[in-house]
Amino acid sequence: MKSGYKCSAKRIAAIGVMLCMLVLTCLTVTSVLNTKAEESIGQGHVNYDVTGLRIRKGPTTNSSIITTVSGGFKFDIYEETTDDDGDTWYGIGFYLNGSYERGYIYGGYITVDKRNDYKPDADFEEYLDSQGFPDSYKDGLRQLHAQYPNWVFVADHNGKDWSDVLDNQNIIGRSLTYGSAVSSWKSVADGCYDWETGEYTQLDSGGWVQASSALVEYALDPRNFLNADNIFMFENLSFDGSLQDESGLESMVDGTFMENSSHNLSYEGNDYTYITGLLLAGQKSGVSPYHLASRILQEQGNSGYGSSISGTQSGYWGYYNYYNIGAYASGGLTAVQNGLRYASRTDSETLRPWNTRMKSIVGGAIYLGQSYINRGQNTLYYEKFDMTGRGHQYMTNVLAPRSESVKSAQGYSDSNKNNIAFIFRIPVYENMPENVCEIPTGNGSPNNRLESLYVEDYSITPTFSYYTTEYSLIVDYETSSVYVGGSALDSSADVSGLGYHDLSVGSNDITITVTAANGDEQNYVITVVREDKEPDPEPGPGPEPEPDVTYPGFSTDLFVDEDERYITGINVSEYTGDVLDRISNYDGAYSKILNKNGNEKDGLVGTGDILITYNSSGEEVSRYEIILYGDVNGDGEIDLFDFVAVKRSILGIADPLGVYWKAADCNRDGEIDLFDFVAVKRCILGLGSVKQ
Structure with a gap:
């Protein structure tokens, strides 16, 4: 091939230059030259649910095997070609045991992440802007546009906040993954994992467990699936006879139990194959037959091993449920039993009971159309991640849209993909993360307790x-x-x-x-x-003043600040009468304690209360505010409310005012700080008291 000659010439030239440089600098060649930067036309990776994919020396299954790789394996792409059967293969470059090697890989199980040969398209760029696609979507869409210029991408601004949708999908039981998955795919949230035994909680039959929040984020982020296969999770799932035909279905069921089955598929006096039966189901339900085929394979496996279609399940002999509708474990029954129980009930609209295979295939398709696809959940993505407000989802497997989209993509021929203007409805959320949410890869025990x-x-x-x-x-x-x-x-x-x-x-x-x-x-x-060192003791009160006929006399254990007009030294939980007994009045004078609203008190004395003395004529002659250190809210006690008030002040949330601020300054150092916080806490815990 001419292009192959160009690659070889570049490689030879590059090796010659490198050898000359090594000779000139007396260096020894110790590694294999990597020329991928100049030659590659793109990058890709093996799909994450694939194991044992072979890399071969040529683009055919008859070529010798170089090595096998599994999900997540990344490589450079150098060419795209097809074999005699029309299947796509890619010539790739990859690292093997420290060396950069070349080979071929089958395209059916890989994802092309990026093509380097994209040429800017001004009209398409203007279209992306008009649709309001964020910049983080655009690179993937550019790659798809370069490969399939007829495809149409519609930004579905659904008005949902990313965090709200994520929280909704993280509800236990709503998003599952298989129990044998790597640990970073499985949730350790309360109720999902036993820290003592290391066991995950099974939430459905068959070993399904709650998906981790990181896996849900990956599956929910549309930007992860803007490639030629996974884009079909955003395809409209309605029936379209101009697009969907027998040849497409033949491609989808190739190698599965539906290819050449001996199952009895009679319906209304006619005999069907799976292919013709699925076309009939699509016509009657308004649902894409490709989607129906993909859904059956997802639920029953490529070999058709699912008990839901065996017809021999104990207690439900002769009943079938191809799409596993209503199949979830509850009420002491397994998911299969509940699904067949649903199939056994009567509902003429959906052709139940499903006591023949075709009634299940056609009637189940009618149910899917009525309940999901014809009611706004018309993409694989929206069947899983419901945005209709009904809290209604068809599948719990969080990665089902990813795997089913590959099946859907395989249902279309390359000719269809190149010539049909497929329309893809791609969700855009409010407040999405700036970067794409990558799939978690960590494994091993998640126990970090x-x-x-x-x-x-x-x-x-x-x-x-x-x-x-x-x-x-x-x-x-x-x-x-x-x-x-x-x-x-x-x-x-x-x-x-x-x-x-x-x-x-x-x-x-x-x-x-x-x-x-x-x-x-x-x-x-x-x-x-x-704690800090104990502060120096406060100076004692001055000499007792001479008796005065109008001003009160205070006991020596009370401290009076005549400048700022406040009194301290009153005990926590001390009552009004006890405080008044410690005050002397002369010549008919008398004192009262009022609350901050001016009403006379007879209960506990607290910060903010007011001591007023009146002469014998009832005229006010003195007024003092009362402070109990630590009693920040003025209820006469030191409790959790005071603890919170001090904490809020330290954190800068809210400061108490006036005498309440002074009450919070327990150690009288002119600041509300950690030492005051500790003093209040110790008092509450019974480990000490706040000095008054």
């Missing part, structure tokens, strides 16, 4: 639980370091952060990190507060 955690000679709060990740501890000034001990729940996990930790005065965060075998990390944090 501690079995025990302690601080030697102290008790942490709250009591340890491997679900609880934040703890606190208060130590006195003399404690300059603590020892933190603990162990992982899973022996394969690594733990860092244990051992001795020096403490500074104030707050110290000690972080213990557990790294699971699959790389997932979990942090446990112990906040250790080291």
Whole structure:
């Protein structure tokens, strides 16, 4: 081939230049030359659900095998060709044991990620902008446009917020993956994983478990599927006789149980094959027969091993459910039993009971059309990720749209793909992540929990639980370091952060990190507060004033600030009568304690209350506000409400005002800080008291 000659010439020239350079610099050749940067026309990867795909020396199954690869394997593409059967093969470059090799790979199980030969198309760029496609969509769409210029891409701005949709799909039981998947595909959320046994919770028969949030993000992100195969998850699934025919169905069922089956497919006096039967089902239901074929293979397997179509299930002999409608485990029944129970009921509109194969194929298609495709869930993507507001989804397998889209793509001939103006409805969400959500790949135990955690000679709060990740501890000034001990729940996990930790005065965060075998990390944090030295005692009250006929006399344990007109020294939980007994009045004068609203009190005295003295004529002669240190909300007690008020002030959320601010400054240093926070906390825990 002429193009092959050009590649060889470039390679020879490049090798010659390299050898000359090595000779001139007295270097030794130790690696294989890689010329992929100048020659490749694109990049691709093996589909993630594929194992044991062969790379061969030529574009035919008769060529010798170089190696086998599995899902996620990446390579450079140098040419695209077809074999005698019309199947697509790619000439690729890849690394094998440190060397860059060349070979061929069958195109049916790979995804072309990027083509380097794309030429800018001004009209198409203007169209992408008019549709409102974000920039992160455009590269994939450009690649598809270059390969299939007749295809039409419609941006479906569905008005849904990305985070809301993601949260909705992470509800337990809504998005599943198979139990044998790598650990990063499986959820360890509450109810999905047993940290002690390392077992995942089965949520459906057949070993299905909850998908991890990272896998849901990958499956939900349309940008991951803008390639020639997966784009068909966005294809309209309605019936179109001009596009869908027997030859396309033959391609879809090739090599499956539906190709040359001996199953009895009679219906209304006529005999059908799977191919003609699916065309009939599409016509009657308004659903694409390609989609119906793909759905059957997804549910029953290429070999047709599914118990739902055996006709021999105990208790449901002679019933069939090709699309597994209503097939979910509940009420003590398996998914298969519930699906066949559904099939056995009577509903003339959907041809139930499905006591023949064709009634199941045609009637089930009518159900799909009525319930999903003809009601707005008209793409594979929207059948899984429902945006109609009904909370209604056909499938729980989070990767079903990806695998079914490949089957759908295979149903169309290359001629159809090149000449038909397929319309693809591609979702665009509000507030999407800037970068594409990649598929998680980590494996190994996900267990990143501690079995025990302690601080030697102290008790942490709250009591340890491997679900609880934040703890606190208060130590006195003399404690300059603590020892933190603990162990992982899973022996394969690594733990860092244990051992001795020096403490500074104030707050110290000690972080213990557990790294699971699959790389997932979990942090446990112990906040250790080291108290400062005890502050110098407050100066005692001055000499008792001479008795005055109008001004009150105070007992020596009360402190009066005559400049700012406030009183301290009143005990927490002290009642009005007890405080008034500590005040002396003369010549008919008397005192009252009012609340901040001016009403006389007879209960507990708190911050913000007012002590007023009246002379014998009832005229006010003095007024003082009362402060109880630590009683920030003025209820006369030190409790959780005060704790929160101090914390909010430290965090800069909200500061108390006036005497309430002074009450929060427990150590009277002119600031509301960590020491005041500790004083209130110790008082609440019964470990100390706030000095008044």
